[in-house]
Amino acid sequence: MQFWKWGFNLLLISSSFFLSQFSQIFLSQLPQNVVSICSEQDRASLLGFKASILKDTTDTLSSWTGRDCCDGGWEGVECNPSTGRVTTLQLQRPDSDKDSGIYMKGTLSSSLGNLGFLEVLVISGMKHITGPIPESFSNLTRLTQLALEDNSLGGTIPPSLGHLPLLQTLSLNGNHLKGKIPPTLGSLTSLVQINLARNYLSDPIPLSFRTLKNLQYLDLSFNFLSGYVPDFVGQFQNLTFIDLSNNHFTGRIPISLFSLTNLLDLSLSHNNLTGTIPDQVGTLKSLTTLQLSGNHLTGHLPLSISRLQNLWYLNLSRNAISNPLPVIPSSGIPSLLSIDLSYNNLSLGSVPDWIRSKALKDVNLAGCKLKGNLPRFIKPDSLSTIDLSDNYLVGGISGFFTNMSSLPKLKLSHNQLKFDLSEITLPIGLSSIDLQANLIVGSLSSIINNRTSSSLEVLDVSGNSISGHIPEFMVGSSLKVLNIGCNNISGRIPISISNLIDLERFDISRNHILGGIPPSLGMLLKLQWLDLSINGLTGQIPSALSQIVGLRHANFRANRLCGEIPQTRPFNIFPAVAYAHNLCLCGKPLLPCKGRNEEKILQ
Ligand SMILES: *[C@@H]1O[C@H](CO)[C@@H](O)[C@H](O)[C@H]1NC(C)=O
Numbered sequence: 063m064q065f066w067k068w069g070f071n072l073l074l075i076s077s078s079f080f081l082s083q084f085s086q087i088f089l090s091q092l093p094q095n096v097v098s099i100c101s102e103q104d105r106a107s108l109l110g111f112k113a114s115i116l117k118d119t120t121d122t123l124s125s126w127t128g129r130d131c132c133d134g135g136w137e138g139v140e141c142n143p144s145t146g147r148v149t150t151l152q153l154q155r156p157d158s159d160k161d162s163g164i165y166m167k168g169t170l171s172s173s174l175g176n177l178g179f180l181e182v183l184v185i186s187g188m189k190h191i192t193g194p195i196p197e198s199f200s201n202l203t204r205l206t207q208l209a210l211e212d213n214s215l216g217g218t219i220p221p222s223l224g225h226l227p228l229l230q231t232l233s234l235n236g237n238h239l240k241g242k243i244p245p246t247l248g249s250l251t252s253l254v255q256i257n258l259a260r261n262y263l264s265d266p267i268p269l270s271f272r273t274l275k276n277l278q279y280l281d282l283s284f285n286f287l288s289g290y291v292p293d294f295v296g297q298f299q300n301l302t303f304i305d306l307s308n309n310h311f312t313g314r315i316p317i318s319l320f321s322l323t324n325l326l327d328l329s330l331s332h333n334n335l336t337g338t339i340p341d342q343v344g345t346l347k348s349l350t351t352l353q354l355s356g357n358h359l360t361g362h363l364p365l366s367i368s369r370l371q372n373l374w375y376l377n378l379s380r381n382a383i384s385n386p387l388p389v390i391p392s393s394g395i396p397s398l399l400s401i402d403l404s405y406n407n408l409s410l411g412s413v414p415d416w417i418r419s420k421a422l423k424d425v426n427l428a429g430c431k432l433k434g435n436l437p438r439f440i441k442p443d444s445l446s447t448i449d450l451s452d453n454y455l456v457g458g459i460s461g462f463f464t465n466m467s468s469l470p471k472l473k474l475s476h477n478q479l480k481f482d483l484s485e486i487t488l489p490i491g492l493s494s495i496d497l498q499a500n501l502i503v504g505s506l507s508s509i510i511n512n513r514t515s516s517s518l519e520v521l522d523v524s525g526n527s528i529s530g531h532i533p534e535f536m537v538g539s540s541l542k543v544l545n546i547g548c549n550n551i552s553g554r555i556p557i558s559i560s561n562l563i564d565l566e567r568f569d570i571s572r573n574h575i576l577g578g579i580p581p582s583l584g585m586l587l588k589l590q591w592l593d594l595s596i597n598g599l600t601g602q603i604p605s606a607l608s609q610i611v612g613l614r615h616a617n618f619r620a621n622r623l624c625g626e627i628p629q630t631r632p633f634n635i636f637p638a639v640a641y642a643h644n645l646c647l648c649g650k651p652l653l654p655c656k657g658r659n660e661e662k663i664l665q
Pocket residue numbers: 175197198199200201
């Protein structure tokens with residue numbers, strides 16, 4: 063024993079460990095049982111994995127050095143201290159730096175299948191680990207948790223993963239896996255959580271899944287799964303979460319689902335489901351969110367929904383649900399915060415009283431055949447998004463914003479609202495307002511000013527009868543989308559347009575705007591969409607615009623522009639129609655300029 067310890071210590075020294083660290087290990091372990099160092103087989107398996115990762119910007123695997131993979135220095139590796147066998151391998155890129163360049167690139171080495179004592183295997187969020195899930199993982203028979211989320215793994219799910227009898231969690235979401243879900247996974251009777259979302263899986267859910275009675279969490283969303291939603295899912299009494307959205311499921315919603323009294327979240331949106339929402343929906347007494355949007359559901363919304371005490375999110379948009387809507391008693395759905403009934407077969411006429419009088423956060427009733435004046439909400443201060451677009455609302459807007467103290471998002475497009483912009487005082491903090499295609503008059507300066515400029519990000523007032531000039535823009539504006547197309551706006555594009563440094567979309571088409579295109583427009587480096595068509599713009603397209611390298615769409619059609627089109631990408635590869643019907647534009651994609659004549663014409 064003593065001899066062995068000395069050997070151990072020498073080994074540590076020879077693998078250049080800090081003296082303090084080694085003496086700490088030495089002293090703390092002296093009175094205890096033998097603490098084994100990493101098994102040679104496990105170390106080799108881990109190094110096999112390390113070797114198959116060609117690039118690691120997470121800077122994790124660089125810590126995998128030295129003889130003892132169990133000494134705590136190998137990031138993500140945990141061992142059973144008395145056996146020196148690796149029990150946990152957990153490499154998880156933190157969610158917080160989603161967009162940064164932190165990733166691992168390479169493949170999953172089949173050598174990981176030799177970690178015979180592994181209980182937890184998590185390699186998640188590495189973005190660029192490609193190739194298949196190794197067959198050898200079927201040898202990891204002690205695994206309780208297998209999570210390989212958000213990599214780029216391909217191929218099919220190995221049927222042999224069904225040989226992991228202790229597996230409780232299987233998460234393979236966010237990869238490029240295709241083919242069927244292997245029926246063998248039905249043997250994983252300990253499974254509590256299965257997440258195969260965001261892959262390319264097809265075919266029906268295997269019948270063998272009916273044995274997964276311990277499931278609490280089932281997420282198969284964003285795949286190409288087809289067939290019926292299996293009736294047997296309704297027997298998994300411990301289910302709290304079901305997301306089968308964004309697949310090709312057909313048929314009716316099985317009645318059995320409505321006996322799941324522990325269910326908190328149910329999403330079946332964006333499938334091809336038919337039939338009605340059964341009256342039994344009221345028995346899902348724990349339900350907090352219900353999402354059935356984007357199906358072909360017909361019939362009525364059952365009154366029993368008012369019994370759902372915890373439901374806060376109800377989204378039934380884009381189905382064919384018909385009148386009448388039930389009259390929910392004032393004590394019904396007491397937790398409701400968010401309701402979306404947009405684009406069904408509803409002719410509501412007016413916003414139902416029970417919706418107007420609840421303290422809601424989101425009210426989406428687009429395309430519900432609302433008529434008359436804008437509704438008055440009884441609890442306006444709770445509202446955060448309102449979408450009443452595509453209705454037949456008429457009249458003015460004065461008073462609508464009263465006490466809407468926290469409304470970031472408003473959409474009233476495609477109605478027949480008729481008012482002067484000077485009548486409205488936008489709520490402080492409003493970030494997105496869409497008033498497209500109404501009968502609005504007045505001038506933009508009522509809504510684009512230093513009161514709104516720091517919060518307003520999206521402004522769409524296109525397709526109205528707005529006149530006057532484009533106002534000056536202040537430093538510190540946060541506008542990302544400015545669409546004022548198809549109005550009666552005159553004057554020039556102000557030079558101060560350059561203050562909109564966050565602008566991504568700029569559309570002033572179909573107005574009466576004159577003068578030149580200010581070169582300062584070229585300072586809008588985030589611009590992706592530029593439409594200046596059908597105005598009276600003169601002069602040249604400034605070469606300064608070529609600084610906007612991310613531009614994906616530009617339209618200069620039908621102005622009185624002249625001179626050479628900037629001969630840089632993307633300007634010289636936009637289609638010719640983008641430049642048609644001007645005075646004398648030339649250069650690619652139009653005909654070459656003839657000498658220097660154009661410059662003379664310009665003067
Ligand atoms: C599982 O382990 C056994 C014994 O070590 C080995 O013979 C077999 O090839 C392994 N299976 C896979 C699929 O790697």
